[in-house]
Amino acid sequence: xxxxxxxxxxxxxxxxxxxxxxxxxxxxxxxxxxxxxxxxxxxxxxxxxxxxxxxxxxxxxxxxxxxxxxxxxxxxxxxxxxxxxxxxxxxxxxxxxxxxxxxxxxxxxxxxxxxxxxxxxxxxxxxxxxxxxxxxxxxxxxxxxxxxxxxxxxxxxxxxxxxxxxxxxxxxxxxxxxxxxxxxxxxxxxxxxxxxxxxxxxxxxxxxxxxxxxxxxxxxxxxx
Ligand code: DC
Numbered sequence: 001x002x003x004x005x006x007x008x009x010x011x012x013x014x015x016x017x018x019x020x021x022x023x024x025x026x027x028x029x030x031x032x033x034x035x036x037x038x039x040x041x042x043x044x045x046x047x048x049x050x051x052x053x054x055x056x057x058x059x060x061x062x063x064x065x066x067x068x069x070x071x072x073x074x075x076x077x078x079x080x081x082x083x084x085x086x087x088x089x090x091x092x093x094x095x096x097x098x099x100x101x102x103x104x105x106x107x108x109x110x111x112x113x114x115x116x117x118x119x120x121x122x123x124x125x126x127x128x129x130x131x132x133x134x135x136x137x138x139x140x141x142x143x144x145x146x147x148x149x150x151x152x153x154x155x156x157x158x159x160x161x162x163x164x165x166x167x168x169x170x171x172x173x174x175x176x177x178x179x180x181x182x183x184x185x186x187x188x189x190x191x192x193x194x195x196x197x198x199x200x201x202x203x204x205x206x207x208x209x210x211x212x213x214x215x216x217x218x219x220x221x222x223x224x
Contacts, residue, residue, distance in 0.1 A: 004029070004123045006218065007131035010145035011180045011191060012095070013152030015202050015210065016127040019145065022211045024125040025074070027218065032069075032118050033076050034128035034135070035098065037111045039089035040067050040080040042097035052100030059106045067111060069118075092175060099179045103186040129183050132194035141217050142197035145210075151203045152176055 006023065008016050017033055024031035044050075044065050050057045068079045077086050088094070101107055108130075115135045118124060128135070132142035147155075153173035160167045183191040193199060198217065202210050 005119045005136050005139040006125045006141045007136050007139035008127040008143045008145055009129055009132050012176050013156050014145045014147050016145050019210050020125045020127040023214050029123040029125050032124050032126040034115055036078045037067050038098040038102045039094050040078045040085050042094050042101050043089055045101055046097055058104050062106045062110055099182050105188045129191040130189035132197050134189040142194050143200050144193035144197040145200045147203040
């Protein structure tokens with residue numbers, strides 16, 4: 001049986017994971033957070049004092065890394081060499097390292113197979129940077145989700161503030177710009193809108209409005 005896949009790509013802080021999680025829950029699909037997989041690899045590099053520019057060491061390390069996922073109460077857990085690292089990967093340091101190390105084709109190819117297998121086995125909502133363009137070029141629905149950089153920085157800032165984490169909105173904005181620049185300009189599978197993706201700017205939309213729009217797209221697709 002062919003499974004349905006919804007691909008959501010876009011830059012950091014556009015709201016992809018919040019939206020993808022809700023759409024997946026409402027439709028009874030599996031949510032696949034591919035950024036978490038790149039973050040798990042980045043964590044390995046950090047823990048082993050490997051710098052992003054040391055491409056030989058990164059490539060050699062790939063042979064010692066196994067990333068897998070499992071679900072607990074429908075929440076994706078990422079395992080790095082068998083250890084659940086979900087609680088260690090949500091820092092800015094890991095995010096920046098994930099962006100910097102994921103320019104490496106060997107890092108990417110290691111994860112693409114896992115991502116494709118997940119989509120072959122289940123109905124998925126998968127978010128990332130290259131899902132509609134490279135990982136699942138035949139995805140049933142493709143969304144390119146974005147928002148203005150100031151809006152994205154403000155959202156990140158309030159997420160941190162809610163968690164009581166001290167931060168500076170201008171610093172967050174600077175890091176988001178750096179990450180966008182790198183993710184959009186790498187040679188292998190860069191972040192860009194797939195030709196058949198629907199462009200969705202979430203700057204002026206509520207979470208529920210974005211979720212409803214994607215579910216409508218899905219309904220129209222399956223009812224055709
Ligand atoms: O979505 P995120 O912030 O968790 O992703 C962290 C980094 O991982 C992102 O800046 C670039 C990389 N990434 C990628 O290159 N391709 C993906 N499909 C997902 C993430």
